[in-house]
Amino acid sequence: MIDSILGAIHWNVSPEIFSIGSFEVRYYTMCFLLAFICSYVLMLRIFKRENKPQELLDQFSIYIFVGTLLGARLGHCLFYEFDYYKNHPLEMILPFTFVNGKFTLTGFHGLASHGGAAGILVGIFLFCRKTKTDFLWITDRLVIVIPLAGAFVRIGNFFNSEIIGLPTDLPWAVVFERIDAVPRHPAQLYEALAYVMIFIILWNLYHRKPLLKPGFIFGLFLILLFGARFGLEFFKENQEAFEDNMKYNMGQLLSLPFIAMGVYLLLRPYKGQPVKRK
Template identity: 85%
Template sequence: MIDSILGAIHWNTRPEIFSIGSFEVRYYTLCFLLAFIGSYVLMLRIFKRENKPQELLDQLSIYIFVGTLLGARLGHCLFYEFDYYKDHPLEMILPYTYVDGKFTLTGFHGLASHGGAIGILVGIFLFCRKTKTDFLWIADRLVLVVPLAGAFVRIGNFFNSEIIGLPSDLPWAVVFERVDAIARHPAQLYEAICYLLIFILLWNIYHRKSLLKPGFLFGLFLILLFGARFVMEFLKENQEAFEAGMAYNMGQLLSLPFVAAGIYLVFRPYQALPNKKK
């Protein structure tokens, strides 16, 4: 799997754990499932800590799961490959391609984290409207586990040899042999480490600070995670050809509104109302 040669780590692991015919299980899929399972377990601890019913979390989980998948998929299609998918709209949501009068199962190749973030926010909004739950209360708790889930996803990207970094001569540079023979920054692992640190920070703030204004943790999450994403993009290869002539790539441009929203939430004036119900 890993072989250190000439000062670089050579990575040539196949993305499939196993396959039976056209059916295959990938490391990325496993990481995605671990992200949701880990998030659910931690959210359950939070709900129990705050005397909220598990049934409410189960409902929320469905909204988040669907919102994440649809948002991430549509985000990739609309933000990164719109020229193709505008002529093949069904392929945005169906895992097949239609060529020369023949349907071919392809799976979903392309998920965008910014689209996933939008999908999660839409899912929370719909959930809160149905259950009459406060949006910021849910958002402040959910962002405690999202960075951990993001770390799992980036590890999955590493197994897929995708979202690769720029060339590097650092001792920990990685040659993704399934892509080319160039030693590169393991940008996926950099990002995963950043997300783990954000998770640890937010988790500690939540458990140590009893009085936080609504939206503070949500805002801090947006600043830290999408700020880290903006910086990490400087170490990555562009994902699409159209980004080559851009001063800032699509990932960076999409991160800026999230950071701006986070700054507003953290620094907005807030005065708690007497006996306000949460």
């Protein structure tokens, strides 16, 4: 609802859609699944456009799903809460716990997008090695749909009232009542909107520019997405206390290598002929 005094949007939606005992279904989980479903449908269109078999995409999707989930989970545990997980290593990869002999399904509460990006790259490398697929060919196509998937994930973060923004008096400020009574930037929605715009740019580039050197779309993706991530971190609260004394937070520091990789891919000399796409 809208608060008539503060002029802020009050957000107090439960992150759970429903629960049965210790089992629960969350909006975040549904957004995560929608991210993969939409990515698969769009990648299937690309594969059919380039006369690639759906079986290859099915195999590729398994590598990406596992790489994303494990990378994002390990990234969070290692970069943001290492002091805890170094003493609880099994909780890094197990979505359940046994407390006093009682089984509890916990899910993965803590996923880092930078870790997910690294996991995706590892998954692509392993897939390419097994299937003899060209690494830059597959990345130039996969990164087209990744921003849209990222937008779904950030909407899931909004439902969870997490990754909240800094206080603001702007008219579209949001009060996350599950956190506090402070009007804040809806940083999750800023990021989701940025990712949708990046998806539109890359999708149109792929269809309108049939002659691009291998790695160009991949490099542009890295610059746009992680550049947006770096800038939008200035509107967010730090996720962990140790970041409070840092000039640039962990999310920004982890974005820099990806941006540098993107600049290299755009500027690197290429002596071959660009591959023409349909």
